[in-house]
Amino acid sequence: MADAPHTSHAYLVGGGIASLAAAAFLVRDGDFPGENIHVLEELPVAGGSMDGSGEPAGYVTRGGRMLEEEAYTCLWNLLESIPTLTDETVSVREEIQAFNAKWPTDAKARLIGKDTTILDASDYGLDTRDRLELTRLLVLPEAVIGARRIEDFFSPHFFDTNFWTMWRTTFAFQNWHSAIELKRYLLRFMQEFPRMHTLAGVRRTRLNQYDSIIRPVRAWLENHGVRFEYGVRVTDVDFATDEQGARRVRRLHLERDGQPDAYELTDTDYAFLTIGSMTADAASGSDATPPDLIRDKRDGGWRLWETIAAKAEDFGRPTAFNGNVDEAKWESFTLTMRSPLLLHRIEELSGNLPGTGALMTFKDSHWLMSIVVPHAPHFEGQPEDVYTLWGYGLFVDKEGDFVDKPMARATGREILTELLGHLGLSDIEEQVAATTTVIPVMMPYITSQFAPRTVHDRPLVIPQGATNFAFLGQFAELPEDVVFTVEYSVRGAMHAVHGLLGLDHEIPGIYHALADPTTALEVLRATLA
Numbered sequence: 001m002a003d004a005p006h007t008s009h010a011y012l013v014g015g016g017i018a019s020l021a022a023a024a025f026l027v028r029d030g031d032f033p034g035e036n037i038h039v040l041e042e043l044p045v046a047g048g049s050m051d052g053s054g055e056p057a058g059y060v061t062r063g064g065r066m067l068e069e070e071a072y073t074c075l076w077n078l079l080e081s082i083p084t085l086t087d088e089t090v091s092v093r094e095e096i097q098a099f100n101a102k103w104p105t106d107a108k109a110r111l112i113g114k115d116t117t118i119l120d121a122s123d124y125g126l127d128t129r130d131r132l133e134l135t136r137l138l139v140l141p142e143a144v145i146g147a148r149r150i151e152d153f154f155s156p157h158f159f160d161t162n163f164w165t166m167w168r169t170t171f172a173f174q175n176w177h178s179a180i181e182l183k184r185y186l187l188r189f190m191q192e193f194p195r196m197h198t199l200a201g202v203r204r205t206r207l208n209q210y211d212s213i214i215r216p217v218r219a220w221l222e223n224h225g226v227r228f229e230y231g232v233r234v235t236d237v238d239f240a241t242d243e244q245g246a247r248r249v250r251r252l253h254l255e256r257d258g259q260p261d262a263y264e265l266t267d268t269d270y271a272f273l274t275i276g277s278m279t280a281d282a283a284s285g286s287d288a289t290p291p292d293l294i295r296d297k298r299d300g301g302w303r304l305w306e307t308i309a310a311k312a313e314d315f316g317r318p319t320a321f322n323g324n325v326d327e328a329k330w331e332s333f334t335l336t337m338r339s340p341l342l343l344h345r346i347e348e349l350s351g352n353l354p355g356t357g358a359l360m361t362f363k364d365s366h367w368l369m370s371i372v373v374p375h376a377p378h379f380e381g382q383p384e385d386v387y388t389l390w391g392y393g394l395f396v397d398k399e400g401d402f403v404d405k406p407m408a409r410a411t412g413r414e415i416l417t418e419l420l421g422h423l424g425l426s427d428i429e430e431q432v433a434a435t436t437t438v439i440p441v442m443m444p445y446i447t448s449q450f451a452p453r454t455v456h457d458r459p460l461v462i463p464q465g466a467t468n469f470a471f472l473g474q475f476a477e478l479p480e481d482v483v484f485t486v487e488y489s490v491r492g493a494m495h496a497v498h499g500l501l502g503l504d505h506e507i508p509g510i511y512h513a514l515a516d517p518t519t520a521l522e523v524l525r526a527t528l529a
Contacts, residue, residue, distance in 0.1 A: 006033060011252055011263055013234045014274030014301065015041030016048020017486055018472035020217045021078055021493035022272050027224050028081055030501045034225030038263075040232040040254070042300050046218050049279040050486070052208035052379060058336030058437035059379050061210075062282055063446070064372050064390045065486060066170070066358065067096070067203040070191055073508035074491040079213070082220050092216050099206045103375055105358045107199045109350035111162060112362050116349060116424040119363065121197035125161035126527055133158060134527075138187065142180050147452040150182050151175040162363075166196050169361045169370045171484065174394065176327055177450040181483065188482045190513035194526040199358035204374070209486075211380045231257045233300040237273065237308050241465070247312075249469040270468050272496055273308070275459070276318060276475035277301035278484070282443045287412040291442035295325050302445075305475070309459075316459035321448040321475060328448040331396045331407055332441050333415050335389040339435040343387050345425055346373055354387070362422040366400055367393035367407045369422060391419065396442075402426070412438030449474045449483040461492050462499045470496035480510050 010026055012019040019039055026032035039046065052061045067075070079093040110121040126134075133154050137145070150173065151159075158164055159175060167173065171185055192201050205212035222228070238251035249271040254261040265271060280299035285291035297303060305318045322328075337343060343354065350357050355375025362369050371391035378388045396407040402421030403414045410418070416438050420429050458477040462470045470476075474483045476492050494507050513519045 008032070008268040008270060009036045009038065009265075010270040010272065011265070012037065012039045012272045012274075012472075013252070013304070014048065014277075014472070015039050015043070015046035015228065015230075016274060016277075016473065016489065017050050017214065017217075018048075018274055018489035018493050019272060020046065020214070020221065021490040022472060022497050023221050023226050024078060024081065024217060025494055025497040026501075027221070027226070029503055029505050030497060034221065035227065037221075037226045039221075039226060039228045040234055040252075041228065041230050042233040044230050046228060047210050047214040048274075049277070050209045050214050051279075052210035054379055054381070057286060058334065058439050059382070059388050060284065060334050060439050060441065061208050061390055062279055062332055062441045062443060064332075064392075065209055066199070067205070067486065068189065068192070068201055069203055070201075070511045070513070071188055072203075072485075072487040073511060074494050075487050077494075077508055078217075078490055082216050085216050085219060092213060095212070096203060096205055100203050103204075103353075103355045105199050105202045105204070105356060106352070107197070107350075107357045107359065108352050109357065109360050110166060110197050110199065112349075112360060112422070114364050116422070118349075119162065121162055121166060124163035124197075124526065126163055127157060129155055130158045130161065130163075131527055134186070137179060137183050140183070142183070142455055145179050145183065147454050148179045149176045149452050150179050153179050163196075165361060165363050169368065169394065170196070170199070170359060172330065172392075172394065172447055173450065174327065174447065176452070177447065178452045180453065180455075181450050184480065184482045187480070187512070187514075188510070190523050191511075191519050194522040196526075202358050204355070206375075207380060208374075208378050213486075215380075229256075232261075234273075234304055235300070235307070236304070237271070237469075239308075239311060239469075245465045246467050247463070247465045247469075248467050265468065267468075270500055272470050272472050272493075273304070274301065274473040275305035275308075275316065275471050276321060276445075276448070276473060278446050278448055278474055279443055280445050282441055282446075285412055285440040285442070287438055290409050290411055291331065291440050293325070293329065293408060293442050294444060297322070312463070314456075314459055314463050316471075316475065317457045318475070320453045320457040321451045322445055324451065325444045326397070328446065328451065329396060329408075329442065329444045330392055330394050330446055331443070332390065332392040333412065334439050334441075335391075335416070336437040336439075337387040337389065337432075337435060338385065339432075340385075340387060341428065342389075342420075342425070342432045342436065343373065345428070346389075346423065349423065365393075365418075365422055366395060366398045367418065368395045369393045369419065371419065408442065410440070412440050415440055447484070461495045466500075468500065470500055472496060
């Protein structure tokens with residue numbers, strides 16, 4: 001193995017954080033020559049779901065990710081090795097630590113009720129039955145839980161509590177999502193129970209995560225010679241199995257700029273395959289138009305997984321995740337404000353400066369709308385007199401409180417009307433609208449990884465007998481860990497690289513909050529509040 005990387009090539013399908021992390025671990029931990037690493041990306045830009053851009057009409061981020069100190073051990077391990085773009089002596093990890101020390105999160109308006117009343121979010125509202133139902137879910141094995149939904153385990157009272165409103169909007173859970181995934185989240189983020197009403201455990205990047213994480217990682221990889229091949233869609237993979245049951249990837253079938261192509265893999269080459277995509281077929285709207293809802297799987301990520309899943313029983317079952325768009329979709333929106341008027345009014349209501357309040361949720365809103373006001377600048381090159389706000393709605397098919405149509409059919413301007421109504425600021429709508437652009441984004445598969453599933457619906461990162469290939473991303477199975485996190489993609493990449501190359505580097509363990517008696521006691525006190 002010591003000599004193999006110097007002649008081997010590695011082909012990474014997809015340019016998201018999972019592939020970028022895998023490429024970094026190949027170079028850093030596996031001494032793999034960068035020029036032998038090929039990142040094959042369908043789009044003209046790397047980053048996958050971790051995007052952030054300044055569109056001609058305004059800024060856009062499809063999602064907002066809240067990082068976490070204790071749980072994100074593999075992400076921090078990666079970012080300790082990556083220098084920032086502005087100072088090569090400072091790592092991305094150090095920049096994040098410094099930013100959060102200067103702008104700590106302490107939400108003073110986590111939940112907002114009717115008539116812009118700030119609710120006491122520290123009152124979680126759990127009763128004895130709720131606690132018993134939570135305990136029952138936590139002790140049941142995943143094989144017993146199976147494909148049952150969250151709503152199968154709790155009484156109606158639980159879903160009306162402040163606890164559930166905060167938990168579901170922090171992590172984007174629906175009542176019909178997988179009970180297995182909720183159990184994993186409860187265990188993985190138990191340390192957040194005592195501080196969930198302030199989100200004090202949240203860690204944020206200085207800029208949006210494309211500018212603060214993706215661009216530095218990509219630059220580091222390019223400096224090491226890693227080859228990024230854009231406009232490349234991988235359409236199929238040829239596998240071979242020998243008499244001993246060892247399985248290998250022999251060929252990657254491609255479309256390069258629309259033309260058929262292929263990569264032949266030798267006995268010493270590797271393939272890392274990203275399967276599925278939570279932001280596949282995302283579509284943007286505008287101030288005047290709602291975003292389209294695309295249902296016909298135009299993105300290559302799902303089609304590739306469907307193609308290769310048919311070749312082996314243990315390659316997963318993508319239809320368990322992409323088979324119900326209406327249970328997976330939600331919609332986000334980004335405001336670009338060329339006046340501080342709205343920003344100042346939100347500061348007055350919330351008591352938080354931009355970047356310190358994290359998520360504000362309008363608990364009684366029909367769309368279950370939540371917003372975040374980031375610290376400015378949030379984008380590289382953002383002018384000093386321009387500000388941004390990000391938000392999303394979980395109930396996109398319900399009629400609004402101030403707009404007589406579902407969020408899914410609302411224009412950006414109509415979403416602004418709904419937001420200002422919940423903020424009690426309808427009287428300044430014309431002033432705000434004159435200097436504000438709203439770009440909504442519909443994402444048909446954004447919570448598809450939370451779909452009810454069995455323990456066999458996701459393939460292992462390294463399937464049994466695989467000698468030169470691994471699966472990456474949110475739809476490969478990592479026992480105990482939680483999907484819909486950057487940590488999950490990075491941890492999977494680390495397991496893939498270390499496992500296939502036979503490295504003896506230690507992989508950071510999964511943090512277990514209940515193993516710490518002090519944390520366990522704080523959790524108990526919080527649930528009794």
